[in-house]
Amino acid sequence: MSISLGPFGFAVSHIIFFIACALALGLAAWLGRKQKVSIGDAVFRVLAVTLIAARISFVLRYYDLYFPTPWQIFNVRDGGFDFWSGVAVGTLMLGWEMYRRRNTAKPLLIASLAGLLVFVGLQFAHDLQRGNKPYIPELTLQSMAQQPVKLAQAYQGQGVIINLWATWCPPCVREMPLLMEAEQRWPDVAIVPVNQGDSAAAILAFFNDHELVFKHALIDQNSALSNAVESFVLPTTLFFNAKGLLVDSHVGELSAARLAQGVAKITAAVSEPNQASD
Numbered sequence: 605m606s607i608s609l610g611p612f613g614f615a616v617s618h619i620i621f622f623i624a625c626a627l628a629l630g631l632a633a634w635l636g637r638k639q640k641v642s643i644g645d646a647v648f649r650v651l652a653v654t655l656i657a658a659r660i661s662f663v664l665r666y667y668d669l670y671f672p673t674p675w676q677i678f679n680v681r682d683g684g685f686d687f688w689s690g691v692a693v694g695t696l697m698l699g700w701e702m703y704r705r706r707n708t709a710k711p712l713l714i715a716s717l718a719g720l721l722v723f724v725g726l727q728f729a730h731d732l733q734r735g736n737k738p739y740i741p742e743l744t745l746q747s748m749a750q751q752p753v754k755l756a757q758a759y760q761g762q763g764v765i766i767n768l769w770a771t772w773c774p775p776c777v778r779e780m781p782l783l784m785e786a787e788q789r790w791p792d793v794a795i796v797p798v799n800q801g802d803s804a805a806a807i808l809a810f811f812n813d814h815e816l817v818f819k820h821a822l823i824d825q826n827s828a829l830s831n832a833v834e835s836f837v838l839p840t841t842l843f844f845n846a847k848g849l850l851v852d853s854h855v856g857e858l859s860a861a862r863l864a865q866g867v868a869k870i871t872a873a874v875s876e877p878n879q880a881s882d
Contacts, residue, residue: 614837615683615855620726625651628719635711643708646701647715653697658690666861682859691720740764740848741832746823750804753822755829756848763793763870764844765863768830770800771810775857776839780816782858787819790867796820800827800838845870 632647662684663670663677670677698716702709740756747753767783769776780797787795797818799807804823811817830836835855843852843866851869854862 615853616730617727618855620723620730623726624719624723627722628715631718632711632715635715636708639708639711641705641708641711643712643715646705646708646712647719650694650698650701650712650716651719654690654694655685657693658685658687661686661689662861662865666864669860669864676859676861679859681856682862683854683856684859684862684865738850740766740844740850741829743824743828743832745798745829746804746825748804748808748821748823750823755822759794759796759820759844760848762846763790763867764848765793765795765866765870766829766842766844767795767797768800768824768833768835768838768840768842769797770838771802771806773838777814779839779858780814782860782863784816784818786863786867793867793870794820796822798822798824798829800824800830841866843867843870 628647628651629644632644636643659677659680665686666684676682694716698713702712705712740759743755744752745755765783765786767776767779769780771777783795783797786793795818797820799822802810802823803825807821807823811821824830830838830840833840833842835853837855839855839857841854841858841863842850843854845851851872852866854866
């Protein structure tokens, strides 16, 4: 789910995106040299427009959450992108670039499609590899009262947001108030901060110092949950539906919009069967 490289942490999906972009640009450079045309800039423009369109589409969907803090629109680290909106606009941009310089149309199309296919293919392979671990892990953790809690059984029948965090992690600290507010906003969804590696005393002192109160805070001193979900970057947030199935995940600091998107996927998974029965 995530990879830690020294002081930097990346979601696997981020690595896949970087690989796809590098391949598209590298292939564009190679084809350009081979056919004695310049297409690298055009491919870069297609990629840029695709990303910008995907971001704008996401922001417009959650504009009310960005309105109080509009500078967060530029914080693309929150992962708020609408894939298909980006692809649609990127395709139009690709068509425009091919129309403008018809002598470069074929290599431009090859490089752009190669990047898209590699991204989709690697993402599909990654999801397939994770397919045997889509549910809440069967682990026994501790409550703040140091009582055993069987994670997979404790929240059966309701949506769950599990947040892996630590007291020494600055982005974890910054998103804690957002998660506490989420308990009030979505009372039917269990907000479960699972601390990785700190003692009960350290966690309690942290909650007191920051005036935080959570109904379902858990302790995982051996970081068993991080190992189980293969995420070695904090914070990591996992969204499970009422059947315990993972419907979304986010590596890094959450924004209000990204949190709302994850909750929407939880509630969508709950409402679909009901709609089908109607």
